[in-house]
Amino acid sequence: IHTQRISLDQDFEVLYEKACEAGIETAFSRAKQTPVPCPFGSAGVCCRHCLEGPCRIGLNGKGPQEGICGANGDTIVARNLLTMMIEGAAGHAEHGRETALALLEASEGNSDYQIKGVEKLYQVAAGLGIETSGKAVEDIGKQVALKALEDFQKQTGVMNWLALHAQQQSIHKWNELGITPVNIHLEISKAVTRTTMGCDADPINLLLGCLTMGLVDGFGGLHLSSDLQDILFGVPKLVKSNFRLGVIKKEMVNIAVHGHVPLLSEKIVEWSRKLSGEAKAVGAAGINVVGICCSGNEVLMRHGIPAASSFSSQELVIVTGMLEAMIVDVQCIMPGIQKVAECYHTEVITTLPYVKIAGSTHVDFHTDKADKAAQDIVRKAIANFPKRDHQKINSFTGTVEAYAGFSNEQIIEALSALNREDPLKPLLDAIASGAIRGVAAIVGCTNVREFQDWGNVTVAKELLKNNVLVVATGCSAHSLAKHNLMNMQGLEYCGESLRGVLKAVGQAAGLESLPPTLHMGSCVDNSRPADLLTAVANRLGVEVKDLPAVGSCPETHSPKALVIGTYFLANGVDVHVGVNPQVSGSQFVTDVLCNGVKDDGLNLEKLFGGKLIYEKDPVKAAAILLRRIEEKRLALGL
Numbered sequence: 257i258h259t260q261r262i263s264l265d266q267d268f269e270v271l272y273e274k275a276c277e278a279g280i281e282t283a284f285s286r287a288k289q290t291p292v293p294c295p296f297g298s299a300g301v302c303c304r305h306c307l308e309g310p311c312r313i314g315l316n317g318k319g320p321q322e323g324i325c326g327a328n329g330d331t332i333v334a335r336n337l338l339t340m341m342i343e344g345a346a347g348h349a350e351h352g353r354e355t356a357l358a359l360l361e362a363s364e365g366n367s368d369y370q371i372k373g374v375e376k377l378y379q380v381a382a383g384l385g386i387e388t389s390g391k392a393v394e395d396i397g398k399q400v401a402l403k404a405l406e407d408f409q410k411q412t413g414v415m416n417w418l419a420l421h422a423q424q425q426s427i428h429k430w431n432e433l434g435i436t437p438v439n440i441h442l443e444i445s446k447a448v449t450r451t452t453m454g455c456d457a458d459p460i461n462l463l464l465g466c467l468t469m470g471l472v473d474g475f476g477g478l479h480l481s482s483d484l485q486d487i488l489f490g491v492p493k494l495v496k497s498n499f500r501l502g503v504i505k506k507e508m509v510n511i512a513v514h515g516h517v518p519l520l521s522e523k524i525v526e527w528s529r530k531l532s533g534e535a536k537a538v539g540a541a542g543i544n545v546v547g548i549c550c551s552g553n554e555v556l557m558r559h560g561i562p563a564a565s566s567f568s569s570q571e572l573v574i575v576t577g578m579l580e581a582m583i584v585d586v587q588c589i590m591p592g593i594q595k596v597a598e599c600y601h602t603e604v605i606t607t608l609p610y611v612k613i614a615g616s617t618h619v620d621f622h623t624d625k626a627d628k629a630a631q632d633i634v635r636k637a638i639a640n641f642p643k644r645d646h647q648k649i650n651s652f653t654g655t656v657e658a659y660a661g662f663s664n665e666q667i668i669e670a671l672s673a674l675n676r677e678d679p680l681k682p683l684l685d686a687i688a689s690g691a692i693r694g695v696a697a698i699v700g701c702t703n704v705r706e707f708q709d710w711g712n713v714t715v716a717k718e719l720l721k722n723n724v725l726v727v728a729t730g731c732s733a734h735s736l737a738k739h740n741l742m743n744m745q746g747l748e749y750c751g752e753s754l755r756g757v758l759k760a761v762g763q764a765a766g767l768e769s770l771p772p773t774l775h776m777g778s779c780v781d782n783s784r785p786a787d788l789l790t791a792v793a794n795r796l797g798v799e800v801k802d803l804p805a806v807g808s809c810p811e812t813h814s815p816k817a818l819v820i821g822t823y824f825l826a827n828g829v830d831v832h833v834g835v836n837p838q839v840s841g842s843q844f845v846t847d848v849l850c851n852g853v854k855d856d857g858l859n860l861e862k863l864f865g866g867k868l869i870y871e872k873d874p875v876k877a878a879a880i881l882l883r884r885i886e887e888k889r890l891a892l893g894l
């Protein structure tokens with residue numbers, strides 16, 4: 257196995273080298289063994305939707321230009337794209353559904369959870385038109401949960417959560433195009449049907465189906481999950497925590513929570529605190545929970561739990577030799593963690609009946625026995641502490657401080673220290689004066705085929721330098737935090753006028769400054785920047801598409817990130833991806849997604865006001881995003 261640089265994060269370089277020397281395979285070494293991805297798959301022209309195939313369209317006009325059934329390259333590429341959208345949306349929808357059921361059970365007193373975000377509950381209930389006066393909190397919780405579950409069942413009308421969050425003008429546009437989703441399961445099922453052999457063969461229609469999936473994801477996945485999680489666990493508030501591998505403590509029982517749905521990780525945090533005495537009995541100083549991926553973001557946002565790793569380096573966390581257990585729920589969990597864990601004393605524990613890994617321990621988790629499951633899991637970790645092989649330990653001391661917890665409620669609270677009556681005004685004034693040129697959300701993943709953190713950090717630094725306000729979610733937030741972009745040290749990367757605004761708002765709120773980039777949470781929490789944009793647009797009397805706002809996903813790997821991007825595209829926001837979206841096999845599809853209004857045909861920018869920007873070079877990508885921001889400022893008369 258060859259060692260080569262894999263990450264901007266020096267600690268992971270050290271661990272990668274160690275893993276290679278020990279002959280332990282990781283995603284990084286596997287990626288280097290297949291340096292060139294399949295050119296047909298990369299172009300999106302490989303179809304295996306039936307047993308007459310697989311078929312593939314010859315590249316550059318050479319070879320067959322149709323599959324056996326007659327599907328051409330445009331159809332195959334659009335259909336494959338829709339398949340990825342479905343996968344992404346289904347994951348987020350399932351996240352939302354589980355959270356809705358958890359709220360229902362908590363409201364009925366049938367679970368180990370209680371409603372902690374009462375204010376948010378009232379706010380969401382009011383938005384849904386639920387009468388709250390004189391009703392008990394549990395009653396209201398039940399009504400809200402039932403409204404959420406209705407979004408998986410209703411056969412007519414529009415989704416409740418779409419009506420709750422979308423701008424009226426957007427709904428009108430989506431209705432005209434016939435892409436407004438009715439219910440989450442219905443749309444997913446319909447989309448699966450249309451991608452099957454012998455169904456939808458119109459690339460335009462298939463691309464419109466992608467946009468419906470974007471809306472399903474945005475409202476039924478992201479917003480629904482964030483809202484209900486805020487109701488169950490409380491709205492995130494400003495917290496200070498730490499990133500990088502120094503957060504794993506040699507003297508402690510270390511437990512990593514990994515995955516997405518915070519129902520389990522919340523309980524692991526709770527029981528790790530309660531059972532620390534038992535850890536002391538086996539010679540440890542206590543129990544230390546660290547976060548990986550979006551479960552990490554969730555417990556960071558609400559409890560200040562430190563973060564150990566984003567997606568691409570998840571296996572390497574085990575190579576520290578100090579992890580007693582890695583607890584996983586759903587999504588972005590590499591099966592490879594189990595093989596790495598077998599080289600150490602680490603126990604991988606799966607928790608949901610539909611996400612198991614051969615060889616791992618499985619502890620069944622359900623909301624009515626969450627406390628019991630969390631205790632069992634924490635005790636398993638404690639029992640593993642004495643099994644450590646001290647020869648195999650690599651400990652790190654470096655950590656990087658980071659602020660997080662920037663829910664919209666927290667941002668508004670900070671702004672209201674400057675203007676209590678009209679909290680958004682200081683932000684709007686800064687945008688209008690040009691002190692802030694625009695807003696960018698840096699979102700999405702880290703990708704094993706990319707140099708970890710480089711794209712995310714570079715795009716952020718370029719935008720900050722040019723006075724763009726940057727918010728972040730998901731694994732890209734890990735990248736930014738690790739490289740000082742979520743603490744005061746990183747203020748040096750900001751342009752002068754942006755720094756002035758961050759300091760003014762921060763100082764009014766009792767801090768030295770706001771950090772250079774604002775951590776808004778996990779990937780489902782992309783609902784938060786979306787809501788912020790909607791609030792700003794409503795306040796200005798314009799549409800979200802008119803705002804100088806962009807999204808950037810420099811190191812994405814996941815279909816979830818693609819479908820989140822599609823949600824923003826349907827709202828007219830430009831979205832950058834730094835990784836091949838696998839559509840180049842169809843010039844038609846590429847034109848619809850990526851080419852501006854200059855061509856006469858149908859395209860995204862003409863329909864919605866924003867387009868997909870595929871650019872691998874993060875410096876060039878930032879320059880394009882800045883140009884788009886300036887174009888939108890000009891159109892607004894700024």
Ligand code: BF8
Binds near residue numbers: 566567730732817
């Ligand atoms: O939902 S950013 S690698 S962990 S997909 Fe996965 Fe991407 Fe990370 Fe979170 Ni989002």
Ligand code: SF4
Binds near residue numbers: 303304310322453
């Ligand atoms: Fe080939 Fe058509 Fe079957 Fe796809 S659906 S594998 S293109 S025959």
